[in-house]
Amino acid sequence: MILSALVVAIVLLIAYWWANQGLISALLHFLCVAIAGAIAFGLWEWITVSFFLRGIRFDEYAWGVSLIGAFVVVLFLLRLLTDRFAPNEVRLPGGLNYAGGAVFGLGAGVLSTGIVLTGWGYLQSSPEILGYSGFVRSQQASGQPTQTQPNLPPTLVLEATEWFYGTLSLGAFSPIDSDRALGNEIPRFANLGGSAVRDSYGDGKGKISIPPASVKIADFVELPSMGSGAFALRLDVEAPAFDRRTMFTLSASQARLIGDDESEPAVAFPTDFGQKNAANDRLYLPYTFSDVTYFASSPSAAQSAAIFLAFPRSALNGQVPKYLQVKGLRMPLPTPQREPALSTFAAYLDRYGGGGTGASAAELRALFQYVEGVNPLSAAHISTDNTINPAAGNVNSIPGTLAADDRRYLVSGAGDFRRTGPTIGNRDLRLNGILEPGGTRVVRLDASRGASPIDLYDVDRIRALRKGAGAEATPELVDRSFNTYQPFGYLWVREREGIVRVYLDLPSGGRWTLGNLPVAGDEDKLFLLYRLPVGTNIIGVIYRDPAKPVDKAKIAAQCNWTVPAK
Numbered sequence: 001m002i003l004s005a006l007v008v009a010i011v012l013l014i015a016y017w018w019a020n021q022g023l024i025s026a027l028l029h030f031l032c033v034a035i036a037g038a039i040a041f042g043l044w045e046w047i048t049v050s051f052f053l054r055g056i057r058f059d060e061y062a063w064g065v066s067l068i069g070a071f072v073v074v075l076f077l078l079r080l081l082t083d084r085f086a087p088n089e090v091r092l093p094g095g096l097n098y099a100g101g102a103v104f105g106l107g108a109g110v111l112s113t114g115i116v117l118t119g120w121g122y123l124q125s126s127p128e129i130l131g132y133s134g135f136v137r138s139q140q141a142s143g144q145p146t147q148t149q150p151n152l153p154p155t156l157v158l159e160a161t162e163w164f165y166g167t168l169s170l171g172a173f174s175p176i177d178s179d180r181a182l183g184n185e186i187p188r189f190a191n192l193g194g195s196a197v198r199d200s201y202g203d204g205k206g207k208i209s210i211p212p213a214s215v216k217i218a219d220f221v222e223l224p225s226m227g228s229g230a231f232a233l234r235l236d237v238e239a240p241a242f243d244r245r246t247m248f249t250l251s252a253s254q255a256r257l258i259g260d261d262e263s264e265p266a267v268a269f270p271t272d273f274g275q276k277n278a279a280n281d282r283l284y285l286p287y288t289f290s291d292v293t294y295f296a297s298s299p300s301a302a303q304s305a306a307i308f309l310a311f312p313r314s315a316l317n318g319q320v321p322k323y324l325q326v327k328g329l330r331m332p333l334p335t336p337q338r339e340p341a342l343s344t345f346a347a348y349l350d351r352y353g354g355g356g357t358g359a360s361a362a363e364l365r366a367l368f369q370y371v372e373g374v375n376p377l378s379a380a381h382i383s384t385d386n387t388i389n390p391a392a393g394n395v396n397s398i399p400g401t402l403a404a405d406d407r408r409y410l411v412s413g414a415g416d417f418r419r420t421g422p423t424i425g426n427r428d429l430r431l432n433g434i435l436e437p438g439g440t441r442v443v444r445l446d447a448s449r450g451a452s453p454i455d456l457y458d459v460d461r462i463r464a465l466r467k468g469a470g471a472e473a474t475p476e477l478v479d480r481s482f483n484t485y486q487p488f489g490y491l492w493v494r495e496r497e498g499i500v501r502v503y504l505d506l507p508s509g510g511r512w513t514l515g516n517l518p519v520a521g522d523e524d525k526l527f528l529l530y531r532l533p534v535g536t537n538i539i540g541v542i543y544r545d546p547a548k549p550v551d552k553a554k555i556a557a558q559c560n561w562t563v564p565a566k
Contacts (some may be wrong), residue, residue: 003130007117007153011109018105022097026104028082033108034168036075037115041165041182043070045330049212053329054508055240057403057412059209063122063197063328071115114161114190117154121193122328126204134158134194137253143291145196145253145269158190170263185323186330187258187265197328201249201295207241208254210327213510214240217324218306222313222336223348229313231257231268231321231336232348238304239486240510241327244403244411246437246531248298248305252289255326257311257333259319268315274308274349275299278439279483279533284308284349301440301531303486306352310345361482363550368478368540375453377541377559384564386433386442390493391417391500394429402502409435414503419493434504440531441563444491445541447475447517448525453557454541456517456526469543469554471515476544477530480537484544485530487512493525504529514543536563 018026044067052062091097120129127136132154138146149155169182182189200206219234237248252269259266273296274284284306287294298305311321324331339348388410398404399415409432434442446452454475477485490512492501507516518526532538538561544553 001131001152003132004153006130007113007157010113011106011153011157014109014112015102015106018108019098019102021101021105022091023100023104026101026108028086029079030104030108030111032075032078032082033111034164036071036078037111037161037165038168039074040067040071040115041169045186049329053209053211055211055214055506055510056508057505059211060124060207061122062209064119065123067122068116068119071119110157110160111164114157117158118161118189118193121158121195122197122208124200124204124208125198127195127199129195132195135191135196135253136199137251137289137292139292143252143289143294144271145191145199147191147194155190155194158194162188162190184262184265185258186325188267191267192328196253199251199253201243201251201297206243206249206251206295208327210237210241210329211510212329214238215326215329215331217331217333220321220334220336221339221348223310223339223345225340225344230272230310230345231313231316232272232308232310232345233324233333234352235307235309235324235326236304237298237307238510239488240506242298244435246411246435247300247302248296248307250296250307250326252294255309255324257316257321258323258325258330259316260322261319265322266316266319268311268313268321270309270311272310272345274310274345276302276305284352286344286346286349299533300437301485301533301536303484308345308349310348364478364482364484364542367542367550367553367555368482374540374555374558377453377557377561379561381446381452381454381557382538382559382561383444384441385444386436388417388431388433388491388500388502391419391502393417393431395431396429398431402504404431405435408432410502410504411435412504414489414501414505416499416501419498419500434502434529436566437531440533441566443477443530443532443563445475445477445487445528445530446525447490447528449522451525454528456514469514469552470545470548472513472547473543473545473553474511474513475517475528475556476542477532477538478540478542479532480539483536484542485532487528487530489529490517491525491527491529492518493527495523495525511546513545532563534563534565537561538563 018029047066048062052066053059127133133148135145135147137143138148166183197208198204200208215237217233218236221232223230223232242248255270257268270289272286272288274286275296276284276299279299279302296307321333324333395408402410402413402415404410436442445454447454447456449455474486489504538559540558541556542553543556
């Protein structure tokens with residue numbers, strides 16, 4: 001195993017180096033490493049959640065970069081201090097000096113390597129890195145997360161680092177003003193850094209991080225009649241948590257309950273999940289995480305979704321769940337509501353029927369009930385088109401800020417293309433356009449100045465609508481079942497520069513609003529991009545701020561247009 005060989009070599013090289021430096025120098029370095037690691041772990045979650053998780057591409061590297069970065073910076077500063085105040089080497093008898101230096105060098109090597117491995121484990125990548133897969137779902141464990149390589153050097157180094165800092169955080173390095181310590185807040189982080197976080201959809205291509213504003217716990221219950229008992233919850237997720245802005249996916253490795261024991265909190269991974277398979281389904285269906293190919297997911301083209309998870313009570317060893325951790329994000333749990341009448345997880349799902357998130361159908365129906373003087377939206381203003389016309393491109397001309405999948409479809413990022421005629425050259429290198437997941441189409445809504453009822457910039461009526469709905473309102477499509485759809489990006493045709501800007505990511509706030517969409521010039525064209533299920537009948541466009549009551553929303557246009565099949 002390549003990673004195992006690298007870990008052994010690095011640890012031994014560090015031990016050998018400090019053995020030659022002597023006992024006192026090695027001891028000082030070990031203390032610097034121990035303190036730097038404690039500070040890095042102490043700041044890790046706060047730095048990541050407060051500054052880095054913004055619903056952008058960097059989210060997938062935020063946890064790893066913040067941990068390794070904090071460790072390196074603090075260690076560098078501590079080494080500067082020790083070199084300044086203890087510049088002279090203290091020599092002890094030869095054997096003691098060499099052996100002592102080797103021992104403390106070995107300890108420093110294990111901790112340093114363990115911290116780097118933990119941070120590396122939080123970078124989006126395949127669950128297997130250089131032959132090491134660590135803690136992942138296993139077919140032998142019926143699709144449940146398990147330690148697949150328990151005695152390899154990376155596992156031993158990760159677990160030694162976890163034990164050291166978990167124990168230290170509950171002892172000498174415990175917080176002064178609270179009981180929030182690494183040992184009981186994020187237990188068994190060696191499992192997460194040892195592949196579990198990366199054990200995502202698409203062999204590691206799915207999201208491993210989610211911004212706090214994109215997910216909330218809507219319900220938490222105890223089901224005493226489900227086997228030996230279970231805890232179940234409803235998780236409401238929004239578009240910034242979706243993989244490549246298309247759908248939310250979650251493996252059994254990426255969610256866990258954390259118990260409330262202060263010294264040894266138990267951990268439980270989900271065994272069951274519930275979801276809708278289509279946005280217009282009325283019921284949530286139950287499934288089990290019994291195979292490595294099973295993932296909880298949102299319906300295609302949904303802008304938000306409810307995912308239900310069930311965790312075995314027995315795994316918590318009698319402890320009360322204190323936290324839910326999903327894709328690295330840790331959330332406090334409310335007191336579980338006991339549900340003695342519910343005998344199964346399916347019965348719990350049935351209680352919600354056709355529930356969902358966002359504005360209710362009744363509220364939107366009332367909004368559309370009495371509409372007068374609203375401009376009609378024709379087929380000239382709304383259409384299906386997943387190309388980047390009037391530009392074209394191939395895989396060699398994609399800007400580095402845009403990402404394409406293996407089939408040459410653009411999936412995320414933002415970048416500019418020159419406005420040109422048809423692309424010539426090798427057909428196998430041509431871009432196929434913007435990704436359309438199965439059963440969905442990319443829909444363009446014309447929002448250009450003076451060319452559409454959804455002119456966002458200049459028409460007096462539109463300015464009045466914007467003023468009424470607010471700058472934080474989002475242009476949403478509404479279908480005949482009163483589901484709403486938000487734009488996932490836009491195409492901005494900048495005529496004077498001869499550039500087509502393709503933007504397939506959401507801004508830091510998690511949605512495109514009237515306040516953050518670009519202002520197109522008189523000659524420019526702006527098209528908002530949506531993903532909708534085939535057959536969806538659109539009845540209008542509204543400007544709505546989700547933070548405000550639905551009756552504050554403004555209707556921008558009406559139509560009767562159906563998403564065609566390919």
